[in-house]
Amino acid sequence: MSGQVLDRVAHLPAGVSEDPGGFDLTAPDGTHYRVDLATGVLDPHNDLLANAVQGRRAVVFVSPTVDRLHGDRLRAYLSARTRPGQWTLHVVPTGEHHKTLAAVEHVCALAKADGLDRHGVMVAVGGGIVADVVGFAASIYARGIRYIKVNTTLVGQVDVGVGVKTGVNALQTKNMFGAYHPAHASLNDPAFLSTLPHREIRCGLAEIVKMAVILDADLFAALERHPDAFRRSGGGRPDHSHGELETYILRTSMRLMMEELCPNLQEHELARLVDFGHTFSPVVETAGGHRLEHGEAVAVDMALSAHLARLLGLADEDTCERVVRLLRRIGLPVFDPGTCTPELMTQALRASWQRRGRKLHLVVPTDIGKAAFVEELADVPEDVLRTALRALAADGERRDA
Template identity: 35%
Template sequence: MASVIKVNLPQQFYDIAIAPGSLDQLGEYMTSLHLGKKVLLVSNPVIFQLYGERAIASLKAASFEVASYILPDGEHYKTLASIENLYNTALENRLERSATMVALGGGVIGDMTGFAAATWLRGINFIQVPTTLLAMIDAAIGGKTGVNHPQGKNLIGAFHQPRLVLIDPDVLQTLPTREFRAGMAEVIKYGVIWDAQLFAELEASQCLDEMGYIHSELIDSILTRSCQAKADVVSKDEKEAGLRAILNYGHTIGHAVESLTGYTQVLHGEAVAIGMVAAGQIAVELGMWTQQETQRQDALIEKAGLPTKLPAGLDIEAIIEALQIDKKVKAGKVRFVLPTQIGAVTVTDQVPADIIRQVLVRM
């Protein structure tokens, strides 16, 4: 079933279009936006082999001039060096200000393509065509783009909103189980921070850990409710001046875990799941929510096939040190998003280091 969610921002608005089979209508969707004819499609080898030809065929059928660039697969390639290669391709194909970069892939491809689009000629058009659950419900929406620095995730970036987010749920059929589970971490996040009904729906579901076992109605609900939650928050706070910070639930410790494991051992969603468990326990220690609620959250994380423990051998002091260079640090204080009930959170920089240490030691 097709649905359209509006992201309303002061300077512009755009649609999140969710429709089975919509990948083959990419060219039609883009034609309605009255863009220039030159398109640079950016993907990775795996996704391009699966869906690149279909996307290009749709674009060409709509009279777009299409070039493509294939970025290596993996978070550890999310660097300025990779962006420079992408710029070289843009230059070779004479991408002008009316041109469009199309991101066909997961969060890494979306972040990097968006950053390249934000900075090429000081900003050109950008379309998100996410192919992972995590990208569909989170990374592709809201205009956050960027690359990693060796000492921290997404420390280099820009806000650059897409002109369209086109979600084809059918492409999830080829998503590896581990990647699908990783995406479920962000779905659970929305349930904790914004949508108690979504959380209850996930709790009632018989199985969450593999795409093939989830009925289409639940997939529809996961996509529409999660995308609506992200759109609601972004529309109220485009550039993380206040409310949008709640979207970082689980990400403070999660980003530290990703960084310290070299972006190769733990997927982003897995790190967020670990971070949510830690944040829940911190909230309990501070008397902000109950042990029963954190147990509900952790049980749902486990039900989705996600980790609730730190990777073996990870140094606790290294995590605490890594928190100090997180991009959310303000006036030298680490900001945590902590739950107060299912469906509501608060942001605080009043978390003592000994509480963080105590919680991490138990994990």
């Protein structure tokens, strides 16, 4: 059944399978979940969300923006496809400053006040922050209940929506607290993307560039040819639902991410290629007071990591230049003067080293579509880091034709 999910099905072979409606993942430990990719998720005739709820008591959480753009359709769907009195909807604030334990407790308090029991389901409709907060709340509410993600942003669909991690920021650290809690269903409708501002599209593209750099040279080349993907328009609003290019980018990114996550779903192995762009970026975000969005900080991190790869002799100059140039052409920052200092970036390296079990596991490109790990702090000498930051500053001042 489309939209079914999370279960333990050890008889299925481990791996990711793809079909026209989405993807199924079965991890080596038997954890199984499905990610659906379909249009018209909030159309009352679409069964995906209703089948995922399965007649259970549902408490739905949306961001203010999602409520403004899609709230009427969501309420109409729930009214049409669930029994009267079986659902409630709450608008919760978003933004990194609201991604906290207090927000998780607030979600749990609302669910309890609505009478949600252990057989009920939480539903998160929105971007990555809503999914992270509600997913973490679901993982601890009554020691764990089901939750459903309806991902409305590009980052949500290619990153948060295909994984099992939930989390909130705490102790001046990004995603310090969290849990591995696969969603009962993850529903992704490309039509939602047509309502996103360009900045959010660019942030989603940063996560797509990440996957292309480390795993797929063809995807990278497609982005080089079309850095305006998901924003192409002849003067009107771009068509995100049916563009062949966008469909290819979306599906390829989702599949690549799931294939990388599958054998190491709960991160028992701390060296992960998908951490490309996620070594320096947590400090860029937090030290900058979240002035940069997550995807923008990831772009800065990828550019810095590309320069480090060049200076360490792990990648040639052309590879480094292509990575940085693509990020700039998409419109993403590659340098942040306020946080890209030797002191703060050294701090970022040490924090990652500590978090990753006293190994650095810094992911750097070795070619387009290939990557490697720099394992030790000593492998990134201070003078190399300073030289990379100077090159990054020069990149930040350049403009592409």
